Amino acid sequence: MPVGFSARLYSSTGSTSRLALCVTLLIGAALLLAQQNQAQQSHSRLAYAADPANVPDAIAKVSSGQFGAVHLEMIANAHAVQAIPALEQQFNVAHDLLTTTKIASTLVRLGDTNSSYWDFLVNQATLAIQSPNPTLFDADGQQVRGRTSSQFTAWAKTNKIPPDAVYLLPALVAMLGETGDSRAIPLLRQGLSSPNPFIQAAAARGLANVHDTDSIPLIIDACRKAPDWGAAAIARSLVYFDDPAAQSAVDTYIPANLAKTYRAEKTMGVKP
Amino acid sequence: MQAYRQAQSDSSHPRQKPLVSLLSAKQNQAAGFGPVVHPDLGIKIYDPGDPGPDEGCSELDVNEETQFAAGCMDSGDAFDLYSCTCDSSSGGGGGGGEDGNPPPDVTIVAWVNGSAITLPGGANIVLQGVLQNANAAEIAACAVEVSDWVTGNRGAVITYTDQQYASAWLLKNSANSPPPDPISPSALLAGADYRLFNDNTLGTVVGSTADPCKTGNVTGWGISLAGDYSRYDGNIGISPSGQIYQVNEGQVGLADQAVNLTLNGRSTPWIWSVIEFDIWGDFTGNLHAMFPTYSVYVDNNLVAVYPQSAASDFIAQGGSYQLVPSQIP
Numbered sequence: 088m089p090v091g092f093s094a095r096l097y098s099s100t101g102s103t104s105r106l107a108l109c110v111t112l113l114i115g116a117a118l119l120l121a122q123q124n125q126a127q128q129s130h131s132r133l134a135y136a137a138d139p140a141n142v143p144d145a146i147a148k149v150s151s152g153q154f155g156a157v158h159l160e161m162i163a164n165a166h167a168v169q170a171i172p173a174l175e176q177q178f179n180v181a182h183d184l185l186t187t188t189k190i191a192s193t194l195v196r197l198g199d200t201n202s203s204y205w206d207f208l209v210n211q212a213t214l215a216i217q218s219p220n221p222t223l224f225d226a227d228g229q230q231v232r233g234r235t236s237s238q239f240t241a242w243a244k245t246n247k248i249p250p251d252a253v254y255l256l257p258a259l260v261a262m263l264g265e266t267g268d269s270r271a272i273p274l275l276r277q278g279l280s281s282p283n284p285f286i287q288a289a290a291a292r293g294l295a296n297v298h299d300t301d302s303i304p305l306i307i308d309a310c311r312k313a314p315d316w317g318a319a320a321i322a323r324s325l326v327y328f329d330d331p332a333a334q335s336a337v338d339t340y341i342p343a344n345l346a347k348t349y350r351a352e353k354t355m356g357v358k359p
Numbered sequence: 360m361q362a363y364r365q366a367q368s369d370s371s372h373p374r375q376k377p378l379v380s381l382l383s384a385k386q387n388q389a390a391g392f393g394p395v396v397h398p399d400l401g402i403k404i405y406d407p408g409d410p411g412p413d414e415g416c417s418e419l420d421v422n423e424e425t426q427f428a429a430g431c432m433d434s435g436d437a438f439d440l441y442s443c444t445c446d447s448s449s450g451g452g453g454g455g456g457e458d459g460n461p462p463p464d465v466t467i468v469a470w471v472n473g474s475a476i477t478l479p480g481g482a483n484i485v486l487q488g489v490l491q492n493a494n495a496a497e498i499a500a501c502a503v504e505v506s507d508w509v510t511g512n513r514g515a516v517i518t519y520t521d522q523q524y525a526s527a528w529l530l531k532n533s534a535n536s537p538p539p540d541p542i543s544p545s546a547l548l549a550g551a552d553y554r555l556f557n558d559n560t561l562g563t564v565v566g567s568t569a570d571p572c573k574t575g576n577v578t579g580w581g582i583s584l585a586g587d588y589s590r591y592d593g594n595i596g597i598s599p600s601g602q603i604y605q606v607n608e609g610q611v612g613l614a615d616q617a618v619n620l621t622l623n624g625r626s627t628p629w630i631w632s633v634i635e636f637d638i639w640g641d642f643t644g645n646l647h648a649m650f651p652t653y654s655v656y657v658d659n660n661l662v663a664v665y666p667q668s669a670a671s672d673f674i675a676q677g678g679s680y681q682l683v684p685s686q687i688p
Contacts, residue, residue: 134522135624136513156511157621185617189510222579230579253580254614257503258510265512288503316495316577320503342496348488352515355485 136161146170149177156189163196171197178204184211184248185255192262205270212263212274215256216290218242220282257285264293265358272299279309284317291324295359303333310340323349327359462559462640466544466656467607467632467647469555469566473534475652476670482524486515490528492573501572505529508618522622523671529618530670532571538654540661554586554651557607557632563593565609584612589629591684598687602635602643606684619674626678633687646687648680649673 135141136157142165145158150173162170174194181187188211191204221239223231235253243252260278263271271293278290279302287309294302306325310318322340325333326349337346489504491497507514508525516522535552544558556564567583574580589608597603608631610616616627632653633646647653647665650673655663667673673680 132519134513134516134519134622136511136621137517141624155620156509156617157513157624158511160511160513160621183613185510232575232579233581235580251584251612251614254506254509254584258506261506262510284499285502285506288499314495314577316499319496320499323500323503342494345488345496345500348485348500351488352485355483355515355517357485357515358512 139165142167146173149173152177152180156185159189159193163193166197168197171199175199175201185258188259188262192266195266195268205268208263208266209271209274211259212271212278214246214248215259215286216274216278216281218252218256218281218283218286221253222282256283257289260286260289261292264289264296267296269297269299272297272302275299276302276305279305279321284313284320287313287317288320288323291321292359295324295327298328300328300330303328303330307332307336310336315340319345324359326350326353460640462636463642463657464544464659465559465634465636465642465645466542466547466561466659467555467557467634467645468538468542468547468553468654468656469557469607469630469632469647469651470535470538470553470654471530471533471651472537472667473531475667476527476531476534478527478531479520479523479671481518481520483515483517483521486517486521486524489515490525492532492571492576495577498573498577502570502574505572505618508621509614511617511621513621516622525622526619526674527670529571532573533569535566535569535651540656541659542656542661544656544659551583555607555609555630555632557605557634559605559634559636563605563607565589565592565607568611568615584614586610587612587616589631589681591631591682594684596684596687598635600688601638602687603638604636604684604687605634606682606687607632607634608682623674625674628673628676628678628680629682631682633682635687646682648682649676 142161145154145161146167146169148154148158149162149170154177159174162174171194174190174197178187178190178194181190188208191207194201194204195208219236219238219242221235223234223236225231239253242248249255260275264275275290275293275297278293279287281287281290291302291306291309294306303325306321310322310325313321318340319342322337325337326346328334337349341349489500492501504514508516516525535554538547538553544561547553548556548558548561548564551566553564553566554568555566565586565588567585569583586609589606589610591606592608594606594608595604608629610627610629611619619625619627628648628650630648630650631646632648635643635645637643642657645653645655649668650670651667653663653665654661655665
């Protein structure tokens with residue numbers, strides 16, 4: 088656009104054409120620099136949840152009642168204990184399972200000693216760990232696509248769990264594990280025996296988060312019994328143990344490119 | 360007479376024959392036939408100034424009216440609705456356009472065009488490594504990562520570029536197939552491969568979002584999460600300029616909204632399409648959101664495709680990006 092415009096405007100004489108060319112080149116260079124600058128800013132600018140400057144916004148969101156799990160996670164990571172009163176208030180009025188459990192997890196992470204939050208977390212994780220296998224198999228032992236097992240469906244109905252529980256349940260275990268509280272170890276070890284590999288993986292990550300090296304053989308055993316894809320998910324937790332057996336199992340159960348990614352993730356400071 | 364001001368409802372989907380019903384009745388009223396009769400349902404629509412109702416007519420209860428109007432009537436266009444045993448000919452005949460033909464069947468399909476989404480460069484290699492779905496181990500890794508985002512844990516998303524990459528990847532990998540030309544609206548509806556489905560005969564539906572990780576490929580579980588209906592979805596009314604409209608509006612489901620909030624720090628914008636007819640039953644146009652792609656069909660034939668804006672521009676709008684029926688000109 089600037090080229091065509093300039094060419095028409097200054098086509099009468101040679102000198103003005105050269106002037107137009109110079110102006111056009113300058114504009115082009117400026118635009119290029121602006122684009123590069125914008126790209127650099129995108130690469131250096133932090134994501135919303137990664138930017139500590141957004142923690143006050145997260146606290147304000149919780150106080151207003153218009154918040155999500157990400158705000159709770161940011162508060163927990165920043166150990167923003169000033170948010171505890173607002174969190175306690177929201178725990179009493181939250182009406183969906185995910186939000187309520189995340190609030191309880193956040194309060195425990197912030198050091199709230201009210202046992203009701205811990206008990207709530209344990210109850211939800213126990214519920215998930217005791218859930219039956221959601222996968223439906225046909226008479227030939229093949230998975231049936233797009234449906235869950237009748238046992239799982241009946242269990243979800245009995246426990247008044249929402250229809251998308253199959254995706255929600257591992258999160259209930261994960262939110263117990265992310266507290267880093269060693270009281271969770273026995274229950275998380277039970278989680279390694281779940282028929283759902285995603286629940287097993289969540290439990291294993293929780294054990295890694297509390298640095299429970301005694302659980303390494305149990306995690307490796309769970310990998311051995313799981314389907315290949317499940318083993319890869321469970322073994323991710325082993326990346327976080329500075330232990331030869333754990334690291335060897337990582338290379339056994341996780342494809343090399345993915346193992347490299349997980350190890351890089353640990354180096355980046357991402358939690359289990 | 361009691362004029363019903365229909366409360367907005369999001370109770371049942373899809374709704375049956377909503378806009379066609381209202382259209383036929385309004386056409387008759389505009390043609391000066393007085394209290395008008397819907398040809399199929401035996402419903403009379405009285406202007407508040409009209410005498411009536413006729414003998415044999417009883418006031419519709421709210422549920423019947425919900426089925427009939429399936430949306431909010433603007434307060435300035437209030438009708439009094441009666442269910443009548445009288446013959447439809449007593450009210451001036453059935454619907455149809457100015458030329459007596461029935462209004463066309465208009466379908467607007469909103470679908471995510473994956474080929475139009477470019478993954479931004481510069482995202483960190485860990486994020487790119489966990490967002491893969493080519494084999495079973497990658498699918499599991501992806502599912503764990505996305506599950507973390509549901510619970511507010513950003514994982515490997517560190518920079519603004521990362522968050523844009525993750526958002527674009529999720530959209531690209533949950534894209535829909537381009538709807539064919541021509542279509543069978545009922546077959547397209549049953550196929551459920553769309554974000555929104557708006558049809559003046561079949562009603563409105565908010566589609567599911569396919570699992571971008573393809574988790575079902577390894578677990579066998581269901582592979583999509585239901586979308587979230589707007590309170591305005593299925594809304595029918597008459598705009599200030601006299602257009603009869605039907606709104607189809609929704610957004611991704613709660614889990615996907617949580618993911619968006621974790622990645623982008625913003626609530627999720629809405630998507631919508633609006634079918635508009637004039638008083639004579641002629642299709643006059645449509646309104647739609649900036650995302651995704653909208654394909655417009657008249658009598659099953661494609662007449663227009665409106666490409667989607669950049670996903671990042673759409674996401675940046677946040678949850679206040681929504682069409683409220685009162686905004687329809």
